[in-house]
Amino acid sequence: MRLSVRHTTHYRFAAPVSYAIQRLRLTPKETQGQKILQWNMEYEGAREELVYDDQNHNSVTLISAEEGVEEVIVTCHGKVDTEDHAGVIGHHSGLLPLWSFLGYTPLTIAGPKVRALIARVERSESGMVETLHNLSSMIRDTVKYETGRTQVTTTAEEAIAQGHGVCQDHAHIFIAAARALDIPARYVSGYLMMDDRIEQEATHAWAEAYVQNLGWVGFDISNGISPDPRYVRVATGRDYRDAAPITGISYGAMTEELSVKLAVEQKSMEQ
Incomplete structure (x- = not known):
């Protein structure tokens, strides 16, 4: 089965932040019955600092918010092929x-x-x-x-x-x-x-x-x-x-609002 995923997380801060860093675990694993065809991550109000594998073989991305921003948007999207192996x-x-x-x-x-x-x-x-x-x-x-x-x-x-x-x-x-x-x-x-x-x-x-x-x-x-x-x-x-998909800390403001939009749908194997 070919699945298309689009996942957007929108942070709105109560006031401009002086510093914020987020740890993202949003990249699917390559495992039995699961193949990543395409995966992209995009940021508004932040920049990528480091990508590494943690002790659980999770792909982790560290991003930092730009000084003075009042919102950060993280969007990941891609396509994954999956097979049935009874779990x-x-x-x-x-x-x-x-x-x-x-x-x-x-x-x-x-x-x-x-x-x-x-x-x-x-x-x-x-x-x-x-x-x-x-x-x-x-x-x-x-x-x-x-x-x-x-x-x-x-x-x-x-x-x-x-x-x-x-x-x-x-x-x-x-x-x-x-x-x-x-x-x-x-x-x-x-x-x-x-x-x-x-x-x-x-x-x-x-x-x-x-x-x-x-x-x-x-x-x-x-x-x-x-x-x-x-x-x-x-x-x-x-x-x-x-x-956890997203964890992090911020200085200068508390998160006032956090919203998530997620869409998962099946695509034809040709798409």
Whole structure:
């Protein structure tokens, strides 16, 4: 499947900034089942300073805002070819060892609520993948998808306590539970082509677990499936903080408004 992506982030500051730097993780990965045909990044009110691969093999771009600007616009667009591998990415690679995805982070601590959820998950005789799908279903039933109820700082335990959350919360709960079961797990940020619309308001998030003999396998808890060709993997990490699309700091003004426009659509293989 050939997917076309256009993603624009618009920062408006309350007053002219004296200094600002942004870390962008917006370039898709080259992985099994995913080939980047074209990818461009454009900036208004900022300039590119450095491009590098981080410890998770994410492509990271550092940009700095021009002194005195009141807004910065980041636009990325391109085309990606995807194939269906039933969510299987394959064996581990990268600078971080596999065991580093067993340790907890502040967002993925397996407290009493995560452990109580684990105790209710049916262990499948069919194997670990089916058990992890059962875990995914349990999370989706326990924490209903609802926007506006959680923040990027919400932990797995807090999301379960609230009983509502978004894809980021679902992924963090899954990661915390998998690690408690001694299964390496990681966070994935990316794009998802929706069946009912092209325009979207945010990027998507899901989780991956490392299964013996298969390697990394994806689980989209919010939608109850493993990723298929509609998904584009962009960044991975131990939790959201490692894979956040945009992070940064500014001096001289606070961000007054942040807006995102995202469009993902299928193109013919000739386009």
